[in-house]
Amino acid sequence: MYRERPAGIAGAVLWTAVSDGSPTRVLPDGCLDLLWSSRSGLLVAGPDRTAYRSHAVAGERWLGLRLPPGVGPAVFGVPADELRDRRVPLTSLWGRAADEVAERLGERPTGVALAAVATGRLAAAGGPDPLGPRVAALLAAGRPVAAAAAEVGLGPRLLHRRSRALFGYGPKTLARILRMRRALALARTGVGLAEVAARAGYADQAHLTRDVRELTGVAPGALLAG
Known part of the structure; x- marks a missing residue:
């Protein structure tokens, strides 16, 4: 419920x-x-x-x-x-x-x-730090971390430090999590996992399966079935 x-x-x-x-x-x-x-x-x-x-x-x-x-x-x-x-x-x-x-x-x-x-x-608090939504949107759209850092005008180390404060972890971890959620949302529309992997930016379906299992504890099929 x-x-x-x-x-x-x-x-x-x-x-x-x-x-x-x-x-x-x-x-x-x-x-x-x-x-x-x-x-x-x-x-x-x-x-x-x-x-x-x-x-x-x-x-x-x-x-x-x-x-x-x-x-x-x-x-x-x-x-x-x-x-x-x-x-x-x-x-x-x-x-x-x-x-x-x-x-x-x-x-x-x-x-x-x-x-x-x-x-x-x-x-x-004067509103949220505008950097947070901007970085999250770039990573959610699949932009590489280096490209996102360049677009917001920060070096890799400063972006990592700011990201830990804003998101709880560095931009690479956030990008990995957002990519997994993007892939699962696509799979729930009926797209096959091999195509999901390609469209979401994974090397192949095995890479998708491994990443989902590491982040959630179960394989994509189990999540989708649940």
């Missing part, structure tokens, strides 16, 4: 889910999420390098705001690499301010209210 819809922040997604108690595989995407759980309250999900296995209890309700790559640090006030591969209570980042947010949201927060929290934080 998972649904998503656009949020009131460019590129952000609001999603809801009710767990049936089965483990869930959350694929890496370079994003940070603001989460509310009926069991655990307000949480922050950092950017994952590999698939995260969620073990919610049956009946647990979730509401999430998935922020586009590069936007999360401005909302949460910390570099993305400090949250990499982590799920942390919002209070560990915002302290008393998180308790005030929880009181305001109440026991059954709405997506609009959750998005308003992030919107307010973004406004207070």
